[in-house]
């Protein structure tokens with residue numbers, strides 16, 4: 086490589102925002118519906134949105150209700166080579182459209198049913214396309230499996246850091262040791278044990294982690310959100326994500342009236358569990374009817390939000406950051422490169438330094454001051470936490486709304502119009518390189534998964550299973566007769 090070429094590469098590597106990221110963000114912003122182009126919107130300003138895989142390893146070995154997997158999911162064979170090929174193709178497509186950096190979920194069924202080597206290969210394929218992968222799991226696997234994913238044949242780590250999202254709730258059936266949990270509290274030891282595997286991984290092999298805790302919420306367990314929040318906040322999870330259940334996926338697994346659980350209801354319970362208000366209005370990912378989130382520092386039990394929506398100086402700092410530095414990547418960048426990037430950004434916008442330092446000071450103040458932070462850090466009581474509620478939509482609305490969107494028609498029906506608005510500002514997309522489309526995960530699960538599973542049954546039949554010719558795709562809709570709320574109960578009740 087010539088000196089000039091090396092210099093050009095160095096300049097690009099240390100440029101605060103990669104030009105392809107900038108272009109992808111601008112495109113994302115232009116394509117957002119006007120109602121989502123708000124001052125607090127992060128899509129198109131510092132994030133392109135999350136991505137997920139599909140049409141790979143649809144099988145799962147638990148029997149939860151609800152379950153978003155298609156009714157045919159368990160009639161498809163797990164096949165590592167097929168998974169890795171498809172993941173690679175989907176990620177290449179995303180790289181082309183959404184730029185060199187994004188968060189992507191390795192999802193589709195239960196990821197730990199993949200042989201460990203194939204799981205690792207899929208993660209490497211995602212990383213090769215600039216994706217920060219997160220493996221989505223029910224968390225019912227052993228430390229040995231984790232080691233087999235993370236370490237190569239010589240016992241050396243394949244990754245500096247791994248991200249896993251583990252789903253735990255009392256609606257899940259078949260977990261080893263908790264086949265039919267009667268309360269959320271019954272699952273706390275399993276939540277703890279899962280997270281501890283990653284603490285051990287760091288101790289034994291120096292591999293860092295990012296851990297998310299996911300929980301589906303229905304009328305049965307909504308009152309236990311408070312208890313789960315309180316307990317999981319003390320565990321080494323970085324993110325707590327709650328998903329009010331939607332009528333998507335396998336209609337044999339639908340129970341209760343999921344519509345009773347709203348984002349507001351869940352957020353209220355999370356706040357009770359955290360023991361304080363969790364302000365979220367300063368930032369928004371996509372449509373507020375889909376997502377709510379906040380990020381901050383937790384210091385000895387006190388959550389200090391990164392941004393206070395009621396503090397004008399915080400909002401001014403946010404606006405400066407989004408205007409000048411949105412799209413800058415901080416994670417997984419070698420420290421010297423990051424230092425040069427930050428220095429170049431500061432030189433380009435010196436006026437941003439005082440407001441951003443002011444913001445950092447206010448966060449420290451909200452956390453109780455520097456001394457308190459140092460004391461908490463020494464006791465292992467300082468961490469960053471993110472709270473999320475993600476509200477999927479029912480297949481009954483998504484299917485017709487999407488059909489009209491594909492024809493370029495805006496729905497007259499107010500419910501379908503709202504559905505279209507949400508789909509148009511979706512922050513969670515899946516790639517279809519075969520026909521050059523990105524689709525919202527709601528569409529994937531409601532409309533496309535059943536069709537894909539028919540094909541997957543043909544391509545990857547179970548050994549000894551009959552031909553897939555008899556299956557036909559169906560888009561399911563909300564049932565008329567819902568079963569009553571089940572008897573999961575609050576801890577100690």
Ligand code: SF4
Nearest residue numbers: 375477511512526527
């Ligand atoms: S996947 Fe569905 S619920 Fe989630 S952001 Fe997209 S449209 Fe909204």
